[in-house]
Amino acid sequence: MSQRLCLIEDDPIMGESLQDRFTLEGFEVDWCPTAAEGERHLRRGGYAAVISDIRLPDRGGDALYLDLKGEGLLLPPFIFITGFGAIETAVRLLKEGASDFVTKPFDLDELVEKVRALAERHTPEAGDDAEAVLGIAPAMRRLESRLLRLARAGAGVLITGESGVGKEHAARYLHEAAAPGQPFVAVNCGALTETLLEAELFGHEKGAFTGADRARRGVFEQAQGGTLFLDEIGDMSPAMQVRLLRAIQERQVTRVGGETPIPVDIRLVSATHRDLRTMVEAGTFREDLYYRVNTVQVRIPPLRERPEDILWFAGRFLAEACAEQGREDLQALSNAAREALLGHDWPGNLRELRHAIERAVILSEGPQVGPADLLDDGAAAEAVEAEGHGLSDYLRRCERAHIVQALEANAGHMARTAESLGISRKNLWEKMKKLGLSAS
Structure with missing residues (x-):
């Protein structure tokens, strides 16, 4: 079975060239000319690796990567294509967990070998968050x-x-x-x-x-x-x-x-x-x-008992609603919107969450969904007011969800989990103790 590769590149000449070469190398290539289309493909999952340009017409490849990672998705290995002037951005992405980058003009044979090596180490499995169906909790x-x-x-x-x-x-x-x-x-x-x-x-x-x-x-x-x-x-x-x-x-x-x-x-x-x-x-x-x-x-279990699923489903519902409404300009949830989602009890569970996202896609006027687009005026005002002093709680919840996902992906193996998170085993133990987590 051929490995799947997601290529996010707006340049038609380079995109076609890369698609042709990697297809000849035995990969199944999905070529996406925009970040929005790339996001829709990545949310469906099943990719062995991703090649993404940093400069894209609708949204930076770096922003796409960081936003998806911020939602807690376990992404396949990312290789970024960058110009000389964006090397600092590429280095920053490596620190955030990206696998590698190449600078234009690059050696195509060398890129093929990089992708092949990463793809062989990362075989998408049913346990990957991108392949989850019912949730990631x-x-x-x-x-x-x-x-x-x-x-x-x-x-x-x-x-x-x-x-x-x-x-x-x-x-x-x-x-x-x-x-x-x-x-x-x-x-x-x-x-x-x-x-x-x-x-x-x-x-x-x-x-x-x-x-x-x-x-x-x-x-x-x-x-x-x-x-x-x-x-x-x-x-x-x-x-x-x-x-x-x-x-x-x-x-x-x-x-x-x-x-x-x-x-x-x-x-x-x-x-x-x-x-x-x-x-x-x-x-x-x-x-x-x-x-x-x-x-x-x-x-x-109800959605309030599995907060890890809130942003995961919100991202999927957002991609679906944007596609249905033709809102390619709408790119992501704002930090305040994410805080509002995590702070809501969701008595109507996934049905209520889907309705809120569909409403937001209709009402939102900017490139990001805000809390006022998602909730009624009173709840939205509380979310905006709490955004400043609630940031630490928001970050704590995000960190907890990310560690839980890493533990799940590595079957509770502490050394592998620490390595995937880019921290020491001791640091992982300390964070888990602080967050009330166990390897089981």
Whole structure:
């Protein structure tokens, strides 16, 4: 499998030349003519190395690197292309963790060897933050590993967590690991009346009720061979619980108004923000159905319990929203905006965070998102007012998140973690003690 290389270069002649040469050398090259496009590619991840010019039309390559690094992303090795006048900038980038730089005009053979050596030492793995799907917090990395194990088992899975934490996202991750290419069908059990939910789940025959002018397959049939995701299963009525239990036990459904049972072969994944165990004790949720859907239960923690994920998801949502809105001029979150994000409780979790970022992309008038773009006026004013005296707390949180990510990437190995951070092992121990961290 060829290694992927991200090339960020605005000069069409140099960009094409480098792309052609590295393609001949066996690399898969993504050439990005702007920093904004480079950022979108880097957030998707999977690169063995990055070659970036420092001078770019929309944003400096150095600013791109430092901003992504400041968010806590574990980046692939960076090699910068610089003119003679920007050598001081390149040296500063080396101190910040960049791998190397070359000065124009440079020896192309020498650059190829530098990139090859770095790429061989850095093989992107599933553990890299750039490859994370559900988040970079330790709890979410453990959840990803658990879902991968469950994908091989085929057991019924119940996903619990507050509204907006990403339960459907986790269900899709499980599905893609278990049955890629097969259908994934989701239905919100709390959003439909009992009659509509019955027809949605099991389908109906023509003439089964007023308005049924044709036969329709239900979601059980639509998900044949794949995954059926029942969101908010705790909102289902007792009568519907009986029909669902029968369909799960018999692995067949009968359409509304029909008589012929239809066999179904699906993986069932359910989700709820309710406490089903308490509902069973109260008699509002069937105990036999509870055990059917709850072979294995996984909990997604709320965003406030995993602050490492806030800026990581914010960066991804920002890149997506900018692409959808055509805002190539919008480059990053300001420091005050990051402080506001980290200081907010996010009761609506990822759904609220995505909405805030989408709102900010619409309202922002400058090259950076400010706190007033993200939050209401009162919260934004507090963030701006606290920016000065809250800087130490902000830096402490950033440092903690960065060390946690490095420990995760190095499986808790202290020597390797210290080396990747560019500090001594003793210094790492001191920082971890101060921040309340352990290698585990």
